[in-house]
Amino acid sequence: xxxxxxxxxxxxxxxxxxxxxxxxxxxxxxxxxxxxxxxxxxxxxxxxxxxxxxxxxxxxxxxxxxxxxxxxxxxxxxxxxxxxxxxxxxxxxxxxxxxxxxxxxxxxxxxxxxxxxxxxxxxxxxxxxxxxxxxxxxxxxxxxxxxxxxxxxxxxxxxxxxxxxxxxxxxxxxxxxxxxxxxxxxxxxxxxxxxxxxxxxxxxxxxxxxxxxxxxxxxxxxxxxxxxxxxxxxxxxxxxxxxxxxxxxxxxxxxxxxxxxxxxxxxxxxxxxxxxxxxxxxxxxxxxxxxxxxxxxxxxxxxxxxxxxxxxxxxxxxxxxxxxxxxxxxxxxxxxxxxxxxxxxxxxxxxxxxxxxxxxxxxxxxxxxxxxxxxxxxxxxxxxxxxxxxxxxxxxxxxxxxxxxxxxxxxxxxxxxxxxxxxxxxxxxx
Amino acid sequence: xxxxxxxxxxxxxxxxxxxxxxxxxxxxxxxxxxxxxxxxxxxxxxxxxxxxxxxxxxxxxxxxxxxxxxxxxxxxxxxxxxxxxxxxxxxxxxxxxxxxxxxxxxxxxxxxxxxxxxxxxxxxxxxxxxxxxxxxxxxxxxxxxxxxxxxxxxxxxxxxxxxxxxxxxxxxxxx
Numbered sequence: 001x002x003x004x005x006x007x008x009x010x011x012x013x014x015x016x017x018x019x020x021x022x023x024x025x026x027x028x029x030x031x032x033x034x035x036x037x038x039x040x041x042x043x044x045x046x047x048x049x050x051x052x053x054x055x056x057x058x059x060x061x062x063x064x065x066x067x068x069x070x071x072x073x074x075x076x077x078x079x080x081x082x083x084x085x086x087x088x089x090x091x092x093x094x095x096x097x098x099x100x101x102x103x104x105x106x107x108x109x110x111x112x113x114x115x116x117x118x119x120x121x122x123x124x125x126x127x128x129x130x131x132x133x134x135x136x137x138x139x140x141x142x143x144x145x146x147x148x149x150x151x152x153x154x155x156x157x158x159x160x161x162x163x164x165x166x167x168x169x170x171x172x173x174x175x176x177x178x179x180x181x182x183x184x185x186x187x188x189x190x191x192x193x194x195x196x197x198x199x200x201x202x203x204x205x206x207x208x209x210x211x212x213x214x215x216x217x218x219x220x221x222x223x224x225x226x227x228x229x230x231x232x233x234x235x236x237x238x239x240x241x242x243x244x245x246x247x248x249x250x251x252x253x254x255x256x257x258x259x260x261x262x263x264x265x266x267x268x269x270x271x272x273x274x275x276x277x278x279x280x281x282x283x284x285x286x287x288x289x290x291x292x293x294x295x296x297x298x299x300x301x302x303x304x305x306x307x308x309x310x311x312x313x314x315x316x317x318x319x320x321x322x323x324x325x326x327x328x329x330x331x332x333x334x335x336x337x338x339x340x341x342x343x344x345x346x347x348x349x350x351x352x353x354x355x356x357x358x359x360x361x362x363x364x365x366x367x368x369x370x371x372x373x374x375x376x377x378x379x380x381x382x383x384x385x386x387x388x389x390x391x392x393x394x395x396x397x398x399x400x401x402x403x404x405x406x407x408x409x410x411x412x413x414x415x416x417x418x419x420x421x422x423x424x425x426x427x428x429x430x
Numbered sequence: 431x432x433x434x435x436x437x438x439x440x441x442x443x444x445x446x447x448x449x450x451x452x453x454x455x456x457x458x459x460x461x462x463x464x465x466x467x468x469x470x471x472x473x474x475x476x477x478x479x480x481x482x483x484x485x486x487x488x489x490x491x492x493x494x495x496x497x498x499x500x501x502x503x504x505x506x507x508x509x510x511x512x513x514x515x516x517x518x519x520x521x522x523x524x525x526x527x528x529x530x531x532x533x534x535x536x537x538x539x540x541x542x543x544x545x546x547x548x549x550x551x552x553x554x555x556x557x558x559x560x561x562x563x564x565x566x567x568x569x570x571x572x573x574x575x576x577x578x579x580x581x582x583x584x585x586x587x588x589x590x591x592x593x594x595x596x597x598x599x600x601x602x603x604x605x
């Protein structure tokens with residue numbers, strides 16, 4: 001009797017976070033791939049490992065690097081702990097990005113869910129900034145210079161940029177104040193923010209009556225299918241996913257050590273110096289465009305577009321169908337191909353044609369306005385062509401444009417990470 | 431309530447009741463307190479000043495005698511974080527070692543007679559002018575003065591410039 005009661009209470013507690021029943025079809029792995037759930041698991045793993053790291057790490061330039069060395073060589077399982085934290089942080093960015101793609105391509109931002117899209121974008125930003133602020137803490141050459149060039153990008157924001165940079169750095173260049181700022185933001189403000197917003201993200205799913213119902217392109221939207229008990233059907237699946245993920249992260253952390261270069265030296269920039277990998281797309285963009293465009297115009301246009309998306313496009317009719325429709329999938333594939341070829345060609349052309357013997361500093365017109373106008377015209381032309389060629393719906397064409405831009409971003413990131421060597425020359429640098 | 435309402439209506443001289451007035455004062459006081467808090471926070475987070483004040487004296491670095499520097503050479507000053515360049519015509523320029531693109535530290539590559547930034551391959555000539563983008567402007571300057579044939583560089587103040595011009599150069603008195 002008592003045991004039964006306990007189970008009931010346990011179940012009640014769990015079911016405050018999860019619904020008591022869920023539509024059976026939303027359990028399909030091919031709907032979510034467990035991405036959102038895995039991201040949550042990583043958040044908890046990061047908090048757990050981060051709390052342990054707080055007992056060892058010293059957030060002062062003079063001793064930060066030494067405390068990392070101490071952690072790695074003297075603390076039992078210290079290296080493993082740091083590896084777990086590092087790889088989880090990187091995996092979190094990757095998984096939240098994939099989660100974002102999944103939500104977009106299954107059209108799960110209909111009016112019932114669109115505010116959750118906004119919350120999701122904010123969470124994504126919080127995840128990226130968590131990683132970024134953590135990047136500085138080891139205080140090695142990689143950390144110091146990545147943060148130097150990333151924050152120096154702010155110099156190009158008109159009016160407020162220099163002030164914001166000074167505020168973040170607590171001075172004109174990374175130093176004690178910077179490390180303490182980043183430490184406070186990384187270990188207190190952002191985790192608190194994440195834990196505060198995450199429940200909101202889950203609650204909005206329940207308000208929308210669960211996840212979007214997966215459907216094949218020919219199926220009708222009407223019938224949601226039968227409900228099943230969340231315990232065990234959903235919970236067991238979630239726990240299984242979590243355990244597999246933990247095992248994978250643990251394995252990776254056993255075999256691959258988190259990178260650590262020499263102690264930070266403000267007098268010596270390593271060659272090449274790279275931003276954190278998730279900013280490499282922007283750094284690559286910076287190689288080809290005037291900073292006002294690569295750091296301000298293009299990113300803010302993308303931002304506005306992403307936040308506005310669910311208010312421009314209502315995917316209710318195709319929600320739950322991957323890529324909207326068969327036609328939509330074909331268009332997305334074409335967009336992806338065009339984008340891969342176009343981006344690679346653009347980078348090569350700029351590198352070997354226009355960038356060969358430049359006679360002066362980058363020009364606002366030739367390196368900014370012109371290429372920007374060409375890209376805009378290209379997108380507009382692609383939009384019209386797609387619309388005409390496929391006589392597609394607005395939703396499908398928006399998906400094609402999204403695919404075009406997302407692919408370009410991924411390609412630029414890949415080029416930045418693996419194809420930029422010494423002096424930022426194009427080469428295989430993997 | 432009804433009583434009060436009628437009172438309000440008859441009080442033609444006072445358009446707002448005591449309750450409304452008091453509520454507004456509360457709101458005003460609350461607003462002021464909030465504004466104070468914001469100002470305190472801004473003051474708190476303003477970039478920290480150096481713990482020990484660097485006097486103007488310390489910012490001036492004595493680089494050495496004029497003839498120590500050959501024309502067409504660049505000398506690095508690690509302590510002051512600047513480069514002292516002596517141009518072919520004998521003039522001096524003191525330049526920041528920070529790249530104007532994204533703040534990397536730029537080394538002088540003597541073999542190629544230019545500063546080459548390791549981060550994004552910006553290149554500057556001996557006068558700090560951009561030879562190769564993405565750097566948007568020439569290297570920042572520090573003021574150079576020559577007293578009794580001894581060079582002094584004031585690292586307290588950085589001067590931005592878009593490109594090189596001859597009035598930036600300091601020449602020794604007797605050439």
